[in-house]
Amino acid sequence: MSPRANGADGHPHGGGGRQDRGRSGDGGNGRPRAEKGRSRAGRGPAGRDGREARRREHPAADPAREAARDTLRAVRERDAYANLVLPRLLRERRISGRDAAFATELTYGACRALGLLDAVIEACAGRALDRIDPPVLDALRLGVYQLLRTRVAPHAAVSTTVDMVVADNGRGAGGFANAVLRRASEKTDQQWIAQLTPPPESAPVAASAFRHTHPTWIAQAFADALGPAAGELDAALEADNVSPRVHLVARPGAISAEELALVTGGEEGRYSPYAVYLDGGDPGELDPVREGLAAVQDEGSQLVARAVTVAPLDGPDGGRWLDLCAGPGGKAALMGAVAEIDGARVDAVEPLEHRADLVRRTTGDLPVTVHTADGRDSGLTPGYDRILVDAPCTGLGALRRRPEARWRKGPQDVTDLTRLQRELLGAAAALVRPGGVIVYATCSPHLAETAGIAADAQRRHGLTPLDARTLLPDMPGLGDGPFVQLWPHRHGTDGMFLAALRK
């Protein structure tokens, strides 16, 4: 349930009602209260020990906001994933119902909107973010998010945040937080965006990036990949701000999509013949998933795995199929299920032992053999009919799944990955038989990881591109070929790229 439905403050625990709003953020000497509080004797110990001592004195009064704060801290301090940390905290602390929904909205919303929140905080604090105590900054991000992007009453957003900061960081920091939040509350979300967005005339991509809370380099990568359709940039960026529907794959030979939709109450997918969309609930609880007849898998990934199995070969299919980057095994399982029907066998390569184990578990009794090896030097015998290279990539096509991911990646990640991608595709070119097909895929639209790598392999290894659009069911918006880029805003799938290359 959304916090909109919950009373005046929009949240059952939100009505703090403090009366000491409006004090200046600095203590009269230009130094903010946060710093004064931390440096003055008699305020209690600063840092983690001090925070924990204060927390013992002030037990959790607002479990949803505290779970959100602790998740933001884990993301910042240990590079944790918000969508793994938060559900665990909610379970451990027995937070459910409205509180869990509110904590989820706050956490994921604040993670996604970080660029905007930080710009507002900086403008209101009058100083750089690195001069704000990080735990105070976490609380401010949550407070500003509530002010700008929820219907929590402003007085409740301010008072609950200030209470949390006082409990964790002392009264000085609370005064500073109060001043920043009071200033932030003077304008709406749209007014702040209008004030802080770079000028669209001179910096259109940076302006779109800011409006839809992405780093500019990612927005530029999307614009480059959209090419003549760059007018869709705003829609492409905004699609990352919406949590995706759950997609199930009906394992071929075990259950049809039609049956799966009937049993689960879901809706048959638009494109993949194996896809079923669910609107909510825990898919792990569904009988067909528990029994291994179906699994959670994005429809775009289903289409990539299916493309490997239907690509036209030159000469007969000898039934030797390979997944060169297999962990955790979603595509290997779909290829394995089709292989079982077609009388083929799949070799699945994954260098990380724990991920290779996941592939073993995912593929179960299907005709799939898992090899724990580096795909660049797998030791496998050449002569494969069909090879999938689902290469490690930046994941820029799946940002909607990881709320904090966009702020954690940088252009250097692309540079680091393209070498590995080139080498893996080179290894596949050596393993495929003449007339066989390699499908090269990434969950990223970044041209350096997608068309750049595929075009380079054509030149280096004498591969011929097939029109990848013909390997997909009838779908709109697939471009001019021969490569295909799927988009969340167009297709509702992750942003998968695929190229089909014949030797």
Ligand SMILES: C[S@@+](CC[C@H](N)C(=O)[O-])C[C@H]1O[C@@H](n2cnc3c(N)ncnc32)[C@H](O)[C@@H]1O
């Ligand atoms: C994009 S994921 C593959 C997803 C998988 N195909 C699926 O559908 O479940 C890329 C995988 O490549 C693996 N990988 C990384 N370096 C590799 C290498 N040198 N050789 C083969 N696989 C590698 C990663 O560990 C990761 O599991």
